[in-house]
Amino acid sequence: MQALEAASETAGVSTDALMENAGLACALRIRQRMGGAAGRLVLVLVGPGNNGADGLVVARHLRRWGADVCCYIVRGRPADDPKMTDALAYGVAVVDSSEDHGRPNLGRLLGSCHLVVDAILGAGRYRPLDGLVGDVTVLVNSIRSDRPDLSVVAVDLPTGVNPDTGAADPRAIVADETLALCHPKHGIANFPGAGLAGRVTVLEIGLPAVVSAAADADLPTEWMTPASARALIADRPLVSHKGTFGHLMIVAGSRNFVGAASLAAQGAHRVGAGLVTLAAPDSVYRLAASRLTETIHLPLPEDADGRIDPSAADVILERLNNYSALAVGCGLGLSDGTATLIERLLLLGENPPALPTVIDADGLNNLSQCADWDKRLRAPTVLTPHPGEMTTLTGRPTVEVQADRLEIASQSAKGWRQTVLLKGAHTVVASPGGQRCILPFANPALAAGGTGDVLTGVIGGLLAQGVAPYDAARLGGFLHGTAADRVRSQRGDAGVVASDLLDHLPAVIADLRGPRATRV
């Protein structure tokens, strides 16, 4: 952002103009969050740099719209600060921390306000919080934890989070929402900083078009937003039939994992796949069929333990010409037989159309048993490991995978020449061509068995509709994450089950799509 700011100046757009845009965008979002400005009491914590200047612009606009606004100057600002002059002119109250010994004024303001804006520190050069700033942040965090009705909204980054790494000072602000200005900084993408940011809303600050186009081309990592997800949702023609939206084959399930197969199939239906066939062991078919009324079934021979028998590869392969995508893995089980099945379906070139494929869970575990699997995977594929499965595939310890999720996902995608979706808080998606994106979801409700099976079905359903692998993975992950957030907001963190996500998926898609007219 510092480089982009300099490029903007060169292109004729001053930092002051960007700051004004940023401050207005933040004020609009805060007003929306509060359900209006009039009569609200807002406390803006103002720091010494440009983040503090943004805070003064926010204060001025909220005051203009009728809020009662007080700026608490945490650390001295220049004597002739024009943003301060403007804020005062609009009637913003100002309290200086140097005149608030023992902080009685800050305590009183925190006790009575509706919302706190953290504009103390942003993306400037990072150093640990000094005593003065730390005193303020500790008090804010402590009153926030006593007052569930109090929202803390951070401008750009929560104060105390290292913008480049996501490391956090122990006294860093805990925010309910962070308003990321233009390109979110790594500090709120990486944990622990990401865990302090709350909901992240990305705001435009009006970079000149030439600068933002160059940045989009240059920046290696995309932060998925509703707007970027919307751009990936295809129109559904009015004149269409079930064949228009593809046919997915799901190879899944074993005696112990009947539900995995069923959840994957429902995930695919709920994102609009035209037809879904579940190829599962005969005993799984008998249990799942009554529940999956819309699914086509292909019962398969099974071994003594209720896993798909490798001879089933013939049954599947001879039908694949009629399909548009393949999803493999959910609840398959792990044995020599299932590894042989995977090898035949995916590695031996017997799958003539080389269908776009998503491989998950035991699909990945079985794949890792096959020699040189990464060199032999022919079809355009999305691999969706969780960190443990990534360890199995790469041989790198899970702590290493977790410490550098973006890089490891990207290196793997390039090395395997396939799309990789690395699950976890802030799921990462990387393409073989070097694109990569972060899905901004960290939701403990997703830490439940079966949610990965739904995701596989969702990605498979999108692949079947002709969405390219990298787009299917990031859009699928975004739909899944948004559905999970909705479930969490209704039901809380614990006790959510994977099937709760399913009913939300169509509405998530419809809301993203918006009222745009469907084109023929």
Ligand SMILES: NC(=O)C1=CN([C@@H]2O[C@H](COP(=O)(O)OP(=O)(O)OC[C@H]3O[C@@H](n4cnc5c(N)ncnc54)[C@H](OP(=O)(O)O)[C@@H]3O)[C@@H](O)[C@H]2O)[C@@H](O)CC1
């Ligand atoms: N770039 C853009 O295009 C745009 C940027 N914008 C905004 O600018 C923000 C970046 O502004 P910035 O560079 O002035 O940095 P910021 O963090 O506000 O303050 C740095 C000051 O803090 C001080 N300080 C640092 N650490 C400290 C500590 N631990 N404890 C105490 N003090 C500490 C440090 O002092 P020093 O370390 O030098 O003593 C320095 O004085 C960015 O996040 C966004 O909000 C938008 O308006 C739109 C356009």
Ligand SMILES: [K+]
């Ligand atoms: K801040």
